[in-house]
Amino acid sequence: MRGPDVPARALDARALAALAANPGCRRRAILDGAGVDKAALASALGAPSVFGQSQFAFIRGNAFEARVKADGGAELLRLVHERLDPGAGRPDGATVPDLAATGPExxxxxxxxxxxxxxAAGGWTLLDHPMLALDVAGSPAFLEPDAVVVHPDGGWTVVEIKSFPLLDGSADPAKVGAAARQAAVYVLALEEVAAQLDPAPRVRQRILLVCPRDFSNLPAASAVDIRKQRAVTGRQLARLTRIEEIADALPEGACFSPQLPAEELTAAVEAVEAAYAPECLSACELAFHCRARSRASGAVTTLGRPARAELGGLATVAEVLAAAGGEAGDPDDPAVAALRRAAALRAEALAGAGVPVEDVADARPGAGAEVARCR
Known part of the structure; x- marks a missing residue:
C-alpha cells in the first residue's frame, strides 16, 4: 500500500493518542497501520500540512532531556523519589541497564x-528510552517513552520529559493534557508487558512530567494522574476497526504512494472513509485535505463534533437549512424544532434591525451555517 521500496513510517505514542481521539476515522487507521508518510501524502494531494514540531523545539527538547538524564539519571531519579515515592529509600547507585538490541522487536x-x-532484584532502576510493543487494531506499534523507572517495591512509572516550561509550578493545560494522553499510551503498553509476569507488577497510574522551571533550563517535575486518559485511550483503541477489515474493503491494487498521479492517488485516498473534525487540524497531516472534502460535500462535521451531535440525523448543511426553513424534516424531531426556533429568532432579530433576511443569506454564502450553530 505504501508503494514499492517505500519504508514504513513507525507509529509513535503521539500518533496513537490522536488516532484514539478519533477512532471512527478509517482513513487514518489504514494509513497509520500501513506506515504511510501522511505528510508526503498530503503534499502530493495538493494540501500540504503545517502540523508537526518545529526544529527549534526539537533541538531544545533533546538538549533538555540530556541534561535531565545526565550522571546516570541522578536528577531524574531524585525527582521521581521526591514526587512519587518519598517513602522509599534514596535512589543512590540506581541501575541503568543497556537496552541495545537489533531492530524494534x-x-x-x-x-x-x-x-x-x-x-525481581528490587531497588531503583532507570530504563532510558525503552522500547514497548502495543497491538493496535491487529497491527503492532513500537513505542519509545523517554524513560521508565522501576521502584524498589516493583512498581513501574512512566516519565515524560517536555520542553515547555512549568511557570510557578503549573504549565499550559492543553500541553499537559497532550502529554498525559501520550503517556497513557505508554502505560497501556507497559500493562501488556506486566501481564506476562507472575505476579504482575503494578504499573503506576501517575506519571512524572519533567519540564524546565520557569524560563531556565533547570528541571522541575509534577506528578500527573492519568487514570482518566488511560481509560479513555484504552477504550478508544479497542473500538478501532481491525486493519485487515479496512484493507479488505479497498479496491484491488489500492496504493498510497506519493509518486502516483494525483488523480489515482486521490481516488485511493477517497476510497477510505474519513471522520473529519476541526480537532484534526492539530493532530493529523491530512487534515487540510479532509477539511476541503468535508466542506465540498457540505458535511456538518466541518462545524465540529458538538454541532454534529446536536443535529442528530441531519448530516449536511443543505439538510439543516431545509429543516430550519420548514422545507423538510420532522417537526417532532427535537433538532428540527430547535433549528426552526433558531431560524425564527434570527429572522425576528434581522427584521427588527431593518435588514431583509433574504438579502443577508444571498450576500453571505456562509451565513446559512450560522443557523446550524444556533440553538
Whole structure:
C-alpha cells in the first residue's frame, strides 16, 4: 500500500493518542497501520500540512532531556523519589541497564527482560528510552517513552520529559493534557508487558512530567494522574476497526504512494472513509485535505463534533437549512424544532434591525451555517 521500496513510517505514542481521539476515522487507521508518510501524502494531494514540531523545539527538547538524564539519571531519579515515592529509600547507585538490541522487536524483547530482572532484584532502576510493543487494531506499534523507572517495591512509572516550561509550578493545560494522553499510551503498553509476569507488577497510574522551571533550563517535575486518559485511550483503541477489515474493503491494487498521479492517488485516498473534525487540524497531516472534502460535500462535521451531535440525523448543511426553513424534516424531531426556533429568532432579530433576511443569506454564502450553530 505504501508503494514499492517505500519504508514504513513507525507509529509513535503521539500518533496513537490522536488516532484514539478519533477512532471512527478509517482513513487514518489504514494509513497509520500501513506506515504511510501522511505528510508526503498530503503534499502530493495538493494540501500540504503545517502540523508537526518545529526544529527549534526539537533541538531544545533533546538538549533538555540530556541534561535531565545526565550522571546516570541522578536528577531524574531524585525527582521521581521526591514526587512519587518519598517513602522509599534514596535512589543512590540506581541501575541503568543497556537496552541495545537489533531492530524494534529485539529492543522490545530486551526491554521486557530488563523490566523483569529489575522487578525481581528490587531497588531503583532507570530504563532510558525503552522500547514497548502495543497491538493496535491487529497491527503492532513500537513505542519509545523517554524513560521508565522501576521502584524498589516493583512498581513501574512512566516519565515524560517536555520542553515547555512549568511557570510557578503549573504549565499550559492543553500541553499537559497532550502529554498525559501520550503517556497513557505508554502505560497501556507497559500493562501488556506486566501481564506476562507472575505476579504482575503494578504499573503506576501517575506519571512524572519533567519540564524546565520557569524560563531556565533547570528541571522541575509534577506528578500527573492519568487514570482518566488511560481509560479513555484504552477504550478508544479497542473500538478501532481491525486493519485487515479496512484493507479488505479497498479496491484491488489500492496504493498510497506519493509518486502516483494525483488523480489515482486521490481516488485511493477517497476510497477510505474519513471522520473529519476541526480537532484534526492539530493532530493529523491530512487534515487540510479532509477539511476541503468535508466542506465540498457540505458535511456538518466541518462545524465540529458538538454541532454534529446536536443535529442528530441531519448530516449536511443543505439538510439543516431545509429543516430550519420548514422545507423538510420532522417537526417532532427535537433538532428540527430547535433549528426552526433558531431560524425564527434570527429572522425576528434581522427584521427588527431593518435588514431583509433574504438579502443577508444571498450576500453571505456562509451565513446559512450560522443557523446550524444556533440553538
Amino acid at each position: 529485539g529492543r522490545a524483547a530486551r526491554t521486557a527482560l530488563a523490566l523483569r530482572e529489575a522487578t
